[in-house]
Amino acid sequence: MPRVTPTPRTATARGPYAKSARTRxxxxxxxxxxxxxxxxxxxxxxxxxxxxxxxxxGLLHHFRNKAELLLAVLDHRDELARSRxxxxxxxxxxxxxxxxxxxxxxxxxxxxxxxxxxLSAEATSPDHPAHDFFRKRYENSRxxxxxxxxxxxxxxxxxxxxxxxxxxxxSIAVWDGxxxxxxxxxxxxxxxxxxxxxxxEFLIEDLAPPRRALPGPVESPGTADAGGTAPADSGExxxxxxxxxxxxxxx
Amino acid sequence: MPRVTPTPRTATARGPYAKSARTRxxxxxxxxxxxxxxxxxxxxxxxxxxxxxxxxxGLLHHFRNKAELLLAVLDHRDELARSRxxxxxxxxxxxxxxxxxxxxxxxxxxxxxxxxxxLSAEATSPDHPAHDFFRKRYENSRxxxxxxxxxxxxxxxxxxxxxxxxxxxxSIAVWDGxxxxxxxxxxxxxxxxxxxxxxxEFLIEDLAPPRRALPGPVESPGTADAGGTAPADSGExxxxxxxxxxxxxxx
Numbered sequence: 001m002p003r004v005t006p007t008p009r010t011a012t013a014r015g016p017y018a019k020s021a022r023t024r025x026x027x028x029x030x031x032x033x034x035x036x037x038x039x040x041x042x043x044x045x046x047x048x049x050x051x052x053x054x055x056x057x058g059l060l061h062h063f064r065n066k067a068e069l070l071l072a073v074l075d076h077r078d079e080l081a082r083s084r085x086x087x088x089x090x091x092x093x094x095x096x097x098x099x100x101x102x103x104x105x106x107x108x109x110x111x112x113x114x115x116x117x118x119l120s121a122e123a124t125s126p127d128h129p130a131h132d133f134f135r136k137r138y139e140n141s142r143x144x145x146x147x148x149x150x151x152x153x154x155x156x157x158x159x160x161x162x163x164x165x166x167x168x169x170x171s172i173a174v175w176d177g178x179x180x181x182x183x184x185x186x187x188x189x190x191x192x193x194x195x196x197x198x199x200x201e202f203l204i205e206d207l208a209p210p211r212r213a214l215p216g217p218v219e220s221p222g223t224a225d226a227g228g229t230a231p232a233d234s235g236e237x238x239x240x241x242x243x244x245x246x247x248x249x250x251x
Numbered sequence: 252m253p254r255v256t257p258t259p260r261t262a263t264a265r266g267p268y269a270k271s272a273r274t275r276x277x278x279x280x281x282x283x284x285x286x287x288x289x290x291x292x293x294x295x296x297x298x299x300x301x302x303x304x305x306x307x308x309g310l311l312h313h314f315r316n317k318a319e320l321l322l323a324v325l326d327h328r329d330e331l332a333r334s335r336x337x338x339x340x341x342x343x344x345x346x347x348x349x350x351x352x353x354x355x356x357x358x359x360x361x362x363x364x365x366x367x368x369x370l371s372a373e374a375t376s377p378d379h380p381a382h383d384f385f386r387k388r389y390e391n392s393r394x395x396x397x398x399x400x401x402x403x404x405x406x407x408x409x410x411x412x413x414x415x416x417x418x419x420x421x422s423i424a425v426w427d428g429x430x431x432x433x434x435x436x437x438x439x440x441x442x443x444x445x446x447x448x449x450x451x452e453f454l455i456e457d458l459a460p461p462r463r464a465l466p467g468p469v470e471s472p473g474t475a476d477a478g479g480t481a482p483a484d485s486g487e488x489x490x491x492x493x494x495x496x497x498x499x500x501x502x
Contacts (some may be wrong), residue, residue, distance in 0.1 A: 114375050121368040124434035134436045142439075166448050169440050173428025174421050174449075181393075181424060183375035184386045188393075189420050197417050198425075201452045 024062050026052045028076040031069055035115045045069070070119050071130045077112055092151035095144065096199050096207055103175060104192035105213040113179050120176070142168045162202045172197045213235060271394040275313050277303045282320055286366050296320070321370050322381045328363060337421040343402035346395065347450050347458060354426060355443035365432050371427070394421045400453060413453045425449045 030051035035043040046067055049059040063069040090098050106113050123130040145168035152158050175198075178191045192210035200206045263354055283303035284296040296317055298308040314320040357364050374381035396419035403409050426449075430443045443461035451457045 073494055114372075117367075117372040117375060119366075120431055120435075121372040124365050124368060124431060131435070136438070138432050138435055163448070166440075166445060169429070169432060170425050170445055170449055173432060173445070174425045176425025176428035177426065178420070180371055180375060180427055181389050181420060184371075184382070184389055188389070189417075194417060194424070197414070198421055235499055 019107075020062070023052075024072075025076075027054075027059060027062055027069070028072055031073050032076060032112075035070065035073060035111060065129075067119075067122075067129050070115065071133060074116065074119065074130075074133075090150055092155060093157065093207060095148040095151075095210070099144070099148075099175075100192050100196045100199070100207065101211040101213070103178075106179070107182070107191055108213050110183060110186075114183055117176070117179055117183065128214050135166045140174065141172045145171045152203065157204050159202060159204055167202050171195070171198055252380050254466070267357060271313070274303075275323075276327075278305075278310060278313055278320070279323055282324045283327060283363075284361065286321065286324060316380075318370075318373075318380045321366065322384060325367065325370065325381075325384075343406060344408065344454075344458060345401055346399035346402075350395070350399075350426075351447045351450070352456065352462040353463070354429075354446045355461050357430070358433070358442055359464050361434060361437075365434055368427070368430055368434065389423065394422045396422045403454065408455050410455055418453050422446070422449055 027048065031043070031048045034048050034051065045056050045059060048069070052059070060070075063072060119130055120134050122128055123134045125131065142165070146164055147165060149158060149162070149164045153162075153164065158164075170208045175191075175195055176188060178194050181188055182191050192212075196207050196210055278299065282294070282299045285299050296310060299320070300307045303310070310320075314323060317492065369386050370381055373379055374385045376382065393416070397415055400409060400413070400415045400418060404413075404415065409415075415418050426442075426446055429440060429445050432439055433442050443463075447458050447461060
C-alpha cells in the first residue's frame with residue numbers, strides 16, 4: 001500500500017510516483033513470466049494485464065505498446081541478474097570465463113533468450129523503438145571482449161595475428177547465432193562449450209571448462225528436454241557471474 | 252491467361268492449377284518486394300494484396316497467414332538465387348569461397364536479411380509454422396561446412412585440433428550474428444571479411460579475399476548508407492555464387 005502522508009522533499013518518491021513504480025515492477029514481473037514461458041509471439045498484453053489485475057488500457061498507461069514493454073523486460077532482466085550475481089570486474093581470461101559461464105546460465109532461461117533473439121532481430125529496423133538500445137548493447141558487448149583480449153595480449157597470451165576488434169565482433173556474433181541454433185535444436189550444441197571454443201581460437205592456452213549453472217551439461221540427444229524443466233537453484237556455482245551488457249558505458 | 256483446352260495427361264498443369272501457380276508467383280513477387288523494402292514488421296498483407304489487385308481474403312486463399320507467406324517468400328528467394336547463379340558444386344576451399352561471396356552478395360539485399368533474421372528468431376518456438384523449415388535449414392547449412400572442412404582436412408589444409416562439427420556450428424552461428432550486428436550498424440563490420448576471418452581460424456593457409464557483388468566494400472563509416480541504395484548489376488562477379496541452403500539434402 002502506498003504511503004499517504006506526503007513529505008515535501010520526498011513526496012514524489014513516496015506518493016503517487018512510488019505507487020506507479022511499484023505497479024511498473026509488478027507489470028514487469030508479470031511480463032517476464034509470460035514472455036519467458038509463452039515466448040514473444042504468444043505472450044499477450046491481455047494475459048500480462050490479467051496477471052496484475054489491470055485492464056489492457058491500464059497497462060498501456062505504463063508502457064506505450066508491446067515493444068516498449070519488451071524492452072523494459074530486458075532492462076528488468078539485467079537488473080535481476082545484477083541483484084542475483086556479484087558483478088566482479090574480472091579482466092583478461094577471467095572476463096572470458098565469466099562470459100562463458102553466463103552463456104551456460106542462459107541455457108536455464110530459454111524463454112528469455114528467445115525473447116532477446118526475437119527482439120534484437122526486429123530491432124534492426126532503424127525505426128524500431130529498441131533500435132538504439134540494441135545498437136548500444138552490441139557496441140558495449142564488443143567492447144567488453146576487446147578489453148579482455150587487450151589485457152590478454154598485454155600478458156602475452158594472445159596468438160599472433162589476432163585482430164582484436166574483428167575477434168570481438170565474431171565472438172559476440174557466434175554467441176547470438178549459437179542461441180538461435182540451440183533454441184531450434186537443443187541437442188545440436190552446447191552454447192558454453194562452443195563460445196569457449198570460439199575464444200580458444202584466439203588464445204595460446206585454452207580456457208578452463210565452463211562453470212556450470214546446473215550440474216552436468218546436455219551431452220547427448222537423449223537427455224535434452226525441449227520443453228524445459230524448471231532450473232534448479234543455481235546459487236552456488238554462478239555467484240561470480242556478471243552480465244556482459246550495461247556494466248560498462250558504451251564507448 | 253489459362254489454357255482452356257484440357258489435355259488428359261497435363262490437364263492440371265495447364266488448367267486451374269497453372270493459373271493458381273501463376274497467381275502464387277505474382278503474390279510471392281509482391282510479398283518479396285514489400286518485405287524487402289518495408290521489412291517484416293511493416294510489410295502488411297493488405298499492401299501485398301493491393302499490389303496484385305486482390306482482396307486480403309483472396310490472398311489468404313493462397314497462403315493461410317502472414318507467417319506462411321513469409322516462409323514461401325524465403326523459398327522463393329532461394330529459387331530466384333538458383334535461377335540467377337550457377338550453383339556449381341565446389342568442394343573444400345572453393346565451397347568456403349562461395350559462402351563468403353554469398354555473405355557479400357547478401358549485403359546488397361538488406362531487407363531480405365532482415366526478413367530472414369526476424370523469421371528465424373520467431374521460428375525458434377516449436378509451434379511456429381517455420382520451425383521445422385529452419386531446423387532443417389540449419390542442419391543443412393552446418394553440413395555444407397562440415398563437408399567443406401572434411402575435404403580440406405583430407406587435403407592436409409586444416410589446422411591440428413579443429414573439431415569439424417563444432418567449427419561448422421560456429422561458422423554458421425557467426426554468419427547469423429554478423430547479420431544482426433551489420434543490420435544494426437552497417438559501419439561496424441563487413442560480413443564477408445568477418446566470415447572469411449572465421450574460416451581462416453581453421454585453415455593452415457588463409458582464403459583469398461572475397462569476390463565482391465558490388466565494386467568495393469564499405470570501408471569507412473562515412474561511406475555507409477543505411478537507407479540502402481539500389482544494388483548495381485552484380486551479374487559479372489557473382490555468377491559463381493551458390494546458395495548454402497537446400498542445395499543438398501539434410502542428413
